[in-house]
Each structure stands twice: as structure tokens, then as C-alpha cells.
Amino acid sequence: MSLRDEQFFLPYFSPYHKAFPDAAKENATGGMVYWTTDRESYVGFAYNKNAIRAADLPKKFDDLLRPAFKRKMAISTDESSARQIGAMVYAKGDTFVRKLKEQEITLQSVTGPGFNELIVSGEVPASFAGFSTNVAHAAARGAPVGWHALDLAVANAGRRRHLRQRPTSQRGIVAVGFSHQPRRPKDVL
Numbered sequence: 001m002s003l004r005d006e007q008f009f010l011p012y013f014s015p016y017h018k019a020f021p022d023a024a025k026e027n028a029t030g031g032m033v034y035w036t037t038d039r040e041s042y043v044g045f046a047y048n049k050n051a052i053r054a055a056d057l058p059k060k061f062d063d064l065l066r067p068a069f070k071r072k073m074a075i076s077t078d079e080s081s082a083r084q085i086g087a088m089v090y091a092k093g094d095t096f097v098r099k100l101k102e103q104e105i106t107l108q109s110v111t112g113p114g115f116n117e118l119i120v121s122g123e124v125p126a127s128f129a130g131f132s133t134n135v136a137h138a139a140a141r142g143a144p145v146g147w148h149a150l151d152l153a154v155a156n157a158g159r160r161r162h163l164r165q166r167p168t169s170q171r172g173i174v175a176v177g178f179s180h181q182p183r184r185p186k187d188v189l
Helices: 015-019 061-065 080-091 093-101 112-121 134-140 170-179
Strands: 025-027 034-049 074-076 106-107 128-132 145-148 152-160
Touching: 034 080, 034 112, 034 134, 061 080, 074 128, 080 093, 080 128, 080 152, 093 170, 106 128, 112 128, 112 134, 112 145, 112 152, 128 134, 134 145
Parallel strands: 074 106
Antiparallel strands: 025 034, 034 128, 034 145, 034 152
């Protein structure tokens, strides 16, 4: 049983759906969709280039166990870090994660862009649970940061959908459809 099957989501139409690949849409009947995946980011090794030399960058999960990374890594306390650790358990086993604990990784109670700003500032030299898009945005602003995938890169996908239970369903459908436009007026969102 899923939220879709229980009719929790209200199907909607947007003329802009044709710009999205079929794999990004969960089709409903009558040319409508239940949701559209409109963004994704990958979780991998994010680092401050002033704190971590290019020659020292890890290429795979095992490299995170090198002494050079002891007390230099942090993760956030959100679900994305948990998913990355889950990927490590899947790829390397729980023994690996127990060894990784010996690297004295710090926990930060911020998520997404806020966590990335700790890497930008150098307060957090590196993280194996950094978002590719956050790093790319900061690098485009001139921040000394980099990102690359390790053994596995967990995908974090965002979707537009409309919940059936909202009191203003029709306005919500218009807003969701409008948000798929290629260019949105700056004063709207």
C-alpha cells in the first residue's frame, strides 16, 4: 500500500511536464501526474580545498580510514548522513563503519546548505556526506570547495506533488503546475 494507492496525492497537469523525462514523472490517468521529480543531488565527499590537499583526497570509502582524516571530518545529524552511512554498510559492512568511528567524526546539528557553509568556512574541513549541488553552488560563488563521489553516491531527489487533504487544493494545483515553468518570475518564489 502506498500513499499514491491510498489517493493521498491529487493528480495534476502542467503544460511544462513535456520538458521532463518520463522517468521523472509518476503518471496518473488523463495525461496528469501524481508527482514530478524536478531536482536531485548526490551525497559524497565534500571538502574545503584550503584544508584538504588534492593529493590527499579519498577515492573510495576505505581511504576515509587514513590517519590524515582523523578529526577532520563531520556529518550532519539529518537523514542524508544516515543514508550515506547505510550505503557504507551496504558496500563495506558494519565492521567498516565501526572502524570509521575511530576517526572521531563530529556531528553538526545543521542540514543542507547550512552544513555546507561550515565546509566553506573551513570549520568543517571535510565530510563524506556532502551534497553535490550545495558544493557546486558555493564553488560558483568562488568558495574553495570541492566534491566527488566515493564507492557509492546516494541520490537525494526532490519532487513536486500536491496533497489531496489540503483545504485549498485547486490553488495548490495551480502553484505546483506553475512551479514547473522553465523560468519563474522572481517575485513569485
